[in-house]
Amino acid sequence: MGQHYLNPLFAPKSVAVFGASERVDSIGQIVFQNMIESGYQGGLYPINPKSPEIQGRKAYASIADIGQPVELAVIATPPQTVPDIIEACGKHGVKAAVIITAGFGETGPQGQALEKAVLDNAHLYGIRLIGPNCLGVMRPSIGLNATFNKGGANTGNLAFVSQSGALCTAILDWAQGNDVGFSSVVSMGSSADVDFGEILDYLVSDNKTQSILLYIEGIRNARSFMSAIRAAARIKPVILVKVGRHAAGSKAAMSHTASLVGSDDVFDAAVSRAGVVRVQTITQLFAAAKAMASGFRPIGNRLAIVTNGGGPGVMATDRASDLGLAIATLSDTTIEKLNQVLPSNWPHANPVDIIGDAQADRYHHAVKACLEDDNVDGVLAILTPQAMTKPLEAANAVIELANQYSKPLLACWMGDSQVAEARAAFAAAKKPSFRTPEPAVEVFSYLSDYYRNQKLLMQMPGPLSHHLEPDVEGARMVIDGALLERRKVLNEMESKALLSAFHIPVAKTMIARSPNEALLIAEQLGFPVAMKVNSRDITHKTDAGGVLLNLGNAQAVRAAYHEIMENVQRNRPNAHMDGISIEPMIVKPNGRELMVGVTNDPVFGPVITFGAGGTTVEIMGDRSVTLPPLNTFLVKDLIQGTHVAKMLGAFRHMPPADMAGLESVLLRVSEMVCELPLLMEMDINPLIVDEHGALAADARVVVEYRQPSADRYAHMAIYPYPTHLVSHWQLADGTDITIRPIRPEDAEVEQKFVHDLSEESRYFRFMRSVQELTPDMLARFTQIDYTREMALIAVTNDHGKEIELGVTRFAINPDGESCEFALVVADSMRGKGLGQKLMSSLMDAARSKGLKIMEGEVLSNNRNMLKLMTRLGFTTETSPEDNGIKNVRKAL
DSSP: OOSOTTHHHHSOSEEEEETOOOSTTOHHHHHHHHHHHTTOOSEEEEEOTTOSEETTEEOBSSGGGTOSOOOEEEEOSOGGGHHHHHHHHHHHTOOEEEEOOOOSGGGOHHHHHHHHHHHHHHHHHTOEEEOSSOOEEEEGGGTEEEEOOSSOOEEEEEEEEESOHHHHHHHHHHHHHTTOEEEEEEEOTTOSSSOHHHHHHHHHHOTTOSEEEEEESOOSOHHHHHHHHHHHHTTSOEEEEEOSOOOSOOOOOSSHHHHHOOHHHHHHHHHHHTTOEEESSHHHHHHHHHHHHTTOOOOOSEEEEEESSHHHHHHHHHHHHHTTOEEOOOOHHHHHHHHHHSOTTSOSSSSEEOOTTOOHHHHHHHHHHHHTOTTOSEEEEEEOOOTTOOHHHHHHHHHHHHHHOOSOEEEEEOSSGGGHHHHHHHHHTTOOEESSHHHHHHHHHHHHHHHHHHHHHTOOOOSOOOSSOOOHHHHHHHHHHHHHTTOOEEOHHHHHHHHHHTTOOBOOOEEESSHHHHHHHHHHHOSSEEEEEOOTTOSOTTTTTOEEEEEOSHHHHHHHHHHHHHHHHHHOTTOOOOOEEEEEOOOOTTOEEEEEEEEEETTTEEEEEEEEOSTTHHHHOOEEEEOSOOOHHHHHHHHHTSSGGGGSSSBTTBOOOOHHHHHHHHHHHHHHHHHOTTEEEEEEEEEEEETTEEEEOOEEEEEOOOOOOSSTTTTOSSOOOOGGGOEEEEOTTOOEEEEEEOOGGGHHHHHHHHHHSOHHHHHHHHSSOOSSOOHHHHHHHHSOOTTTEEEEEEEEEETTEEEEEEEEEEEEOTTSSEEEEEEEEOGGGTTTTHHHHHHHHHHHHHHHTTOOEEEEEEETTOHHHHHHHHHTTOEEEEOTTOSSEEEEEEEO
């Protein structure tokens, strides 16, 4: 509960540099020089057995010779020396090390053996490692520059974490010239030990960091990356650049969907769900960070443009359209306000051209009117220096408005020498300003993306979305049956059986294996019918001549059977055929042909896609992508991301499609992905939707065996809301209580619960005086990541309103095997067994995660809690610091 375990890395009181040197331009020379020149105030010890003195400081032959504690070791010696250095550091009590040296896992078997020896020694002594093969770590506020970058960094409130050392040096160089400062800079290198997730975890709790910038080349563990980045983005803005697509070999896609989705689409979908903003370039990274630091609260994507020149307004509008932003439609009230302050020849629309002779007052009135319009989410003010323009006065008018309103207000003062003073004024006021309209519009798009993605982050869907439960067992039996026959591709009948098990409406299909059977089935189903080849080897049935539609009588059916057989034998002679499927011709004059798909990304696991369907699906390329699990909000967002969404409303002479029916299918597909880990790919194409509902006309499923896991959702990057942990209980007085995992929408009941606790209860829980939860604490307590922590609340229903009666939670420690818990129950609930019930439920949840130890801290005078701990089998011992705290612990 005290300091963060990575404190020795970010705030060490003493540093030893192994390999410190005087050999010009050697890594050891640059690192030690950086530590001196950055003004590090703690103990600084060069270690080099060959020199008595390095750069004017006394040098030591080994760490043991220092005779003083060392918190951080920086290692720049040959790779074969590192395992012994880590062991020596461990014996000396060092808790963190930065290994700059390369030549480990990335070089082959010998390097991998060395890396293993380093990690084994580090684990033995509890040393946490950054690297190997990294640039190092900077913490400018304390003069820590443990890098071999030529030069330091300014102090600021941005944290920058990069997988690339080379890029770090370029960015640090750029930042110096652009007045950008950092709270921390971390080059991750090989991430053999400490990974992105743990660094993010530290930066979230670091009060010197306001925004977090990430440079990502690839993701190793999607679950821990998503978990960490989502936890961070709930508290602080996170902006990232990702380059390159991951090199997991793209297998020959067995279905439409897999061939449609590039990994970059999936990465975009993942970061959207994480509540972070992805930018494309380094310049945009810092521009977006500066804009977010300006205190704006973005609420949407409708942009108003105020300009004193028509051309720049058109440039801004073009860029906004490219980025999918909405050019705001000004309200009648705003138009009227503008009529009163602008010349009569202004265009009476957005962009608001305030005409070339505009002075500061015209900027003030026009920008203010737009900011006050409910149809406007942000304003871009553009100035081009003309004969009568006063750029500085106009800038001051805009700065004054930016201080009064929370909507984003961005400035673009074009030109150079005539607007230099105005630019300096924007910079001094810390308001974002740009030289050309396009970058300003891009930054507004990042602000509106941030708002949208934060809304997506707040969604916590469970694995099942409907009250009508699916037949999961039946679906699994269909899959197991195919795998027993060593088949990965389900036939159409099996695929539709799978959809039916999850209550997705399907077109009734029967298989005929002779012309006579085909005739009998067609008579039974009723004419007209559709006939399709039934073959696991053929995805594109139409291309193989394997589809005939609208067959209206017996002769046509018999002839069609022969024709399909001949076509397929001619076009696909090696395909295995298992008869011909026959289904009623779906007559839906108002039907829209859509496609819903599932594919498996090598990094992020299952992905759901939606878009236009039919035979032209690849050519149209109209699809949007999302990561499961889904709820109604996320499904609506997925649908809106496509062009075909416009055809779902009233269209030409067609009534609007049944959106509830379409949303239901997408929610059911999300359930399939959650509950069927062996489902690898799926196409429902076409899914026909009209005013009466949705119907899956054709489906194709690919399955694959994978090792069963204790974690039922191990295959997913985003953990669903754990509905399996919901339980019901009754107090002795008959009060019904529900115990369930906490959700973001519980913020209000959680705030009231803490507020209503007695002062003593609050003190026992937080070990300090807390009146009520700050917005940050509230976000942390209610927007949790079920992968890393768990919070169970006990609620009862009072006249339709939920009342919180108690809460217990655990957070998993970095070792992945133990967790730290907390518990508090309402004062009115004491002595009713609720604390014991909550703790039992929490311990069950921890066991199901594979955790082995639960521990916590209890104030010595909190006697009731200590009694409960004893009853539950926890051991109790006095804290070594003897600070009035008891440490309690139990093996699970």
